[in-house]
Amino acid sequence: MxxxxxxxxxxxxxxxxxxxxxxxxxxxxxxxxxxxxxxxxxxxxxxxxxxxxxxxxxxxxxxxxxxxxxxxxxxxxxxxxxxxxxxxxxxxxxxxxxxxxxxxxxxxxxxxxxxxxxxxxxxxxxxxxxxxxxxxxxxxxxxxxxxxxxxxxxxxxxxxxxxxxxxxxxxxxxxxxxxxELLDKANTEAYGAPVPTTVPLTIEKGPFIVVSGHDLYDLKLLLEQTKDKGINIYTHSEMLPAHGYPKLKAYSHLKGNFGTAWQSQQSEFHNIPAPILFTTNCLMPVRESYKDRVFTTSVVSYPELVHIGEDKDFTPIITKAIECGGYEKEMNLTGINKGSTVTTGFAHETVLGVADKIIQAVKDGKIRHFFLVGGCDGAAPGRSYYTDFVKQSPKDTIILTLACGKYRFNDLDIGEICGLPRILDMGQCNDAYSAIKVALALSKVFECSVNDLPLTLVLSWYEQKAVCILLTLLYLGIKNIYLGPTLPAFISPKILSILVDQYNITPISTPDKDLAKILG
Missing domain, CATH: 1.20.1270.20 (Substrate Binding Domain Of Dnak; Chain:A; Domain 2)
Known part of the structure; x- marks a missing residue:
């Protein structure tokens, strides 16, 4: 080969x-x-x-x-x-x-x-x-x-x-x-429109299952099959936004979130006393310390792991959860910044539902700027930029976020503006649709283009879903995007120059320099 x-x-x-x-x-x-x-x-x-x-x-x-x-x-x-x-x-x-x-x-x-x-x-x-x-x-x-x-x-x-x-x-x-847009409609029709929800990072005593990935349907099926069995369900990484959907929230054994973003799974899953279900990416090479507890489904596949086929019978995972037994006492886990909870559920319906309050706050000078700080997370050291950017953002700014890049800062308490938390988690990577819909709606209200709004996109990318979202932003004519932690290796110098000239795509530098440039 x-x-x-x-x-x-x-x-x-x-x-x-x-x-x-x-x-x-x-x-x-x-x-x-x-x-x-x-x-x-x-x-x-x-x-x-x-x-x-x-x-x-x-x-x-x-x-x-x-x-x-x-x-x-x-x-x-x-x-x-x-x-x-x-x-x-x-x-x-x-x-x-x-x-x-x-x-x-x-x-x-x-x-x-x-x-x-x-x-x-x-x-x-x-x-x-x-x-x-x-x-x-x-x-x-x-x-x-x-x-x-x-x-x-x-x-x-x-x-x-x-x-x-x-x-x-x-x-x-x-x-x-x-x-x-199609997926947004599918999810909201199936599970209801997301609502703001505080999600604990505490893991309760007893058997549990961790669900990673993006597929809400697989989560729903697992919740149904584990109902009344004494097994708690915890989300991981991109599955976190599931807590905001009313029809998923209705399951009392959907308890909270385990761990942070995908790239930390090999350490966070080390000797975990529970099985893990991967419904989509991002699966990393599985270590021996938890290999017998990892299950895959849908298009996810890895040698020697049990795969749940199209029948979606999760009995092997349920059996493993009972066998593992979970933690013997409550575990008070925290996020990267030692926070004990995170929030999610600020999709477009919720944000646009308080649009009048937001618009008035902008007009009154209480909200100076919006930043969409989101995208993929990864292991590169330069990704600490996004944590520092949020920490350094002025108190009269709002941070919209989505995808697993938010784990760099989503457990921070950076205060509120007009009764809204300054960090608004809009959901998974595909919920970039929510952010775009909010931006388009605000541009109509202020009678200006999206590029003239007090809004800057500060994006992190890792894989191909981030690529298609970037292409959507370019199609919509959105300019002045800050992109990191590195530019894509597959973009040639000539094509990069075209993107820079037409859309002013800017590589991230340092948080203080970029904030100074954006805010003038």
């Missing part, structure tokens, strides 16, 4: 690309190559679908295939190869004309500017596929969203020029906005 090449995440080696036998994320070279083969098969399927007759099954396998290749989702060669075989089988069903799989080496060795734009499209598609998948399991699909997966994949294998590819990059952002 040849050496790997992968540069799709923020922590890629030397900020140029993971090469050799393994990646920084723990993915081995053979797994990376099988994922490339899967992607090449998807491009072949997209070519067939252009003249063939795709079905719902075709859409599902495309979305599932793209989702499987997101960083920290699937480390298991067997499941990747089986999915690739299903793609080949599906390609034979939809069209008599056969297309060969695309060789991903053609992309990785292409002209750097072409490679850069195609990577933005491909990685954006991967991120968007995660959102489409979560909506799909709740019965929500959109023809335009599904069709664009084929259009984007098809483009990867074609000799398009820079202008054509640039337009497709922005279209990826446009369609992702529609996809996030």
């Amino acid at each position: 040849k050496d790997m090449f992968c540069f799709q995440c923020q922590q890629t080696a030397h900020n140029t690309g993971c090469e050799g036998k393994a990646g920084v994320c723990g993915k081995k070279s053979d797994t990376a190559n099988y994922q490339d083969a899967l992607t090449g098969a998807l491009i072949g399927l997209a070519r067939s679908a252009k003249s063939g007759h795709k079905t719902y099954d075709t859409d599902e396998i495309v979305i599932k295939g793209l989702f499987t290749t997101i960083t920290n989702v699937n480390f298991f060669n067997d499941t990747i190869k089986k999915l690739t075989a299903k793609i080949h089988e599906e390609r034979g069903k939809i069209n008599a004309q056969k297309y060969e799989d695309y060789d991903m080496e053609c992309l990785w060795n292409d002209n750097e500017d072409i490679r850069s734009l195609k990577s933005l499209i491909l990685f954006g598609l991967r991120g968007m596929a995660a959102y489409a998948y979560h909506a799909m399991v709740l019965g929500k699909t959109d023809d335009e969203v599904n069709q664009f997966f084929y259009e984007g994949l098809y483009a990867i294998g074609e000799n398009y020029d820079l202008e054509k590819l640039l337009s497709l990059v922005l279209k990826t952002g446009e369609i992702n906005f529609k996809c996030m």
